[in-house]
Amino acid sequence: MTVLRLLLGDQLNANHSWFGRADPGMLYVLMEVRQETGYVLHHAQKILAIFAAMRDFAKHLASAGHRVCYLSIDDPHNLQSIPANLDRLIARHRVTAFEYLAPDEWRLDRQLADYAEALAIPAAMRDSEHFLTGRDEAAGFFGSRRRWTMESFYRRMRARHGVLMTSAGAPVGGRWNFDAENRKAWHGSPAEPAECRAMHDHRDLWAQIVAAGVDSFGEPRAEHLRWPLNRAEAVAQLDVFVDRALPYFGDYQDAMSERASRLFHSLLSFALNVKMLSPREVIDRAEQAWRDEAAPLAAVEGFIRQILGWREYVRGVYWARMPGYASSNVFGHDRELPGWFWTGDTQMNCLRHAIGQSLEHAHAHHIQRLMLVGNFALLAGLDPQQVHRWYLGIYIDAFEWVEMPNTLGMSQFADGGLLATKPYVSSAAYIHRMSDYCGGCRYRHAERSGERACPFNALYWDFLARNRGVLAGNPRLAMPYRQLDRMPDTRRDALRKRAAEVLDRLDAL
Template sequence: MTQPVLVPILGDQLSRNLASLRGRTKDDTVILMMEVWEEATYVRHHKQKIALIFSAMRHFAAELRDAGWTVDYTRLDDEDNSQSFTGEVARAVERHDPREIHVVEAGEWRVQQAIEEWADKFDCAVTVLPDDRYLCSIADFREWAEHRGSLRMETFYREMRRRTGLLMTGDGKPEGGEWNYDKENRKPPADEMEPPPRPTFPPDAMTDEVIAIVESRFGDHFGSLEDFGWPVTREEAQVAADVFFAERIERFGPYQDAMVTGEDQLYHSMLSTSINLGLLDPMELCRRAQQALHDGKAPINSVEGFIRQIIGWREYVRGFYWFHMPGLQTANALEAHRPLPEFYWTGETEMACMADCVRSTRDNAHAHHIQRLMVLGNFALLAGIHPQDVQDWYLVVYADAYEWVELPNVSAMILYADGGKLATKPYAASGNYINKMSDYCGSCTYSPHKKTGEGACPFNPLYWHFMTRHRDRLESNHRVGRIYANWDRMDEEKQQAYLTSAEAILETLEPASGWARNI
């Protein structure tokens, strides 16, 4: 082979339709894939997350080789592995003497900063291509966002609906007459709920080998590998999608906010890991959801909710991330400084909701969006946990977590650390919300009906403690301000009981030690 084009493919770019592969010929291209310690340990990722990414990479490399591509693959345990992306590209340049490097832009800021230095490090041209697997480019989002006073997701979502034509009529109106059916998607748990089992995929020999490496080299990381069953190939991911559209999408919408002890998936698609790896095409999934509506197999509220999560929220948070980086990493508008409590790692707490959500997170590297937002995130917000601690935790523990999606959701949505650029108000809630949307409270040591003192749900006093300490900032917010009228109607004794109870709870929080980063 004469001087080839070197095409590095990152672990979340496992798509045959990747821009750097499109139009390339197999006889003058070398694909570079690399497992590196630096990426597995910049935070101490959940063991299932590491195993998922490495296994999916190895399967994708095998698929490319079977299709006739030349693949230069560096395994984690290769003796000469430099254990960094830039180091492995440098070694590949020495091996192959490429005339050019073609790489798709990285999903994460820190990796993209490294890629942008390659042109100065290597004696060949470096072409960085936009990641057009997303429907809205970084440049397009910036153009949309730059001159707006507020970046409302709903406004963005409607523009994406028009751009894609999804759930739109021929005259440019939304199908069903409404843009958003979220009000129909807030049902609490019900007796008639009988969610089908999640499809799982027993590890093959290649995945077993990866699992053994993860247990050996990352055995002290958070999480369990006992029930590993994530799809690691496009074929498996398609099976998981088939099952969702056949068995779960009908009830996905109404019960997407419900929480049930021990029911870790309910009607959720469980497809985010495959989408974020590149194994599934987001638009293909949206078209399948739309077809389910047209075929009478799913109601419009379920279909619209599913499509909104993909072309609305997913695309929006990615654009928001790049628009606000790198400042989003250190944002702390509410000046929260308390360390992350140890029970986020151990699950050892008498709060039944927190314990169950941490258990699911540990065992599955997964918890659904309301568990992440309104239980685990809500507690962190109310207790004033430092944003960096919370960001690290979410990035570590979830198999679908990459910084571009995790950071806006945690810093801006959950913690309001950006001061309201993303969310119109903090998503603060008392125990009443959790009681309404789950069965957790029935088996809990604490009562959601008790507001203060011994036996009171910790979310109740912590809610008012949060609201009072941030009154100067939040009282002028039209979505929050009226809450202070309720506080002002309380007598001084009741107010003090809330604050005293909250302080007592905060004093019991034992700081976590060294789980997220190598410290």
């Protein structure tokens, strides 16, 4: 009797109950397939890091006595799709039952469910034992509410899991949310912590990937790959973050700078999303830092909210709204992405830096993603499905369950406000306040019209004007609409003209 157990590339959880003891009747299968490299164009480091981590995990399982079958991207027997490879392996190993862990992406969930249903042998899906909520928990909590605000869900999660709570059931510090205290610009002090992540040389693996004809974009950095490839490295990265960066994370989590790409961010999302780390252990480590007085409450609460609140929440939105959520486009935006989304070659310094950093490191922090790239895409009316595919491909931590709601809901407001209470748009004033990008830019952040005026300024007001029918009733936009209505006609005309110029020459900005 042989049970084939499939492990996907984002299911590298060494602590899963499947691996409690070695059983020769269990065959663990991992596969590198073109099906997964080709459904969207991915960053080179994303492909490289996932494959390298899968290979490391397979070795870990084998060394623990488990029976492992690994199909590399260049294996001549690799049929390059999950169902085709499973068919071959089931026949070859005379498999009597098939099991797989619950996929996190809708397309894989449907593919494997359909595959399992058609099998002539018993098949079952098992829990990945990773998340703190079930797929349908958010839907049950929000019910038929028109807006699913994260804050109420987050408070429920805090109380349910006893995180940052007093013995009397109240939030520590007397408040649930310290976000208002976490909005400082960074001027160089305290210094960004030194880079301490392990460095890997995977030029041989990268050569295999290229030889197999896998398309990608971005810088592979195959000779000095910095992403954790196993649980030990991920835990070490968590330790360094808690000790050196978490104390400052809150103050500067929204800050942006040309002089620092990481600042005080954890860069743990890749390790979390491929399940090297569990969300609970990350939350517990952060909370303990506060209890040990090693990090301030505002920093710890802000960090925990991203994991216990936002991460679980967007997963709930995803599973409640798929597959229809993928086509969300409340504004009907349809402009093509400018070519510099793929090169970083733009004269707008903030976007040149954020996109260039993304192309080089497969990473940018949440404010760069939301208030630079996403802000511009929404103001310019870029096709939200194209924007979604770009985000899904470029960022190493981007898996559809977490990326799609963040992009279509939070960043592009394409769902009409299910997820976000207002569109996250701004003029250049916000970028100037929270970064040092504007000083070295061709465009002038304080100017609204003229060829040297920052494109964000005219696009901001043009976005509000052209979408008044959808947005005018939003109470959080009452003030900017009053400002727009009080503008002299000559100023509105100048802004409209400048916006038209910008939109006519997006590729040349």
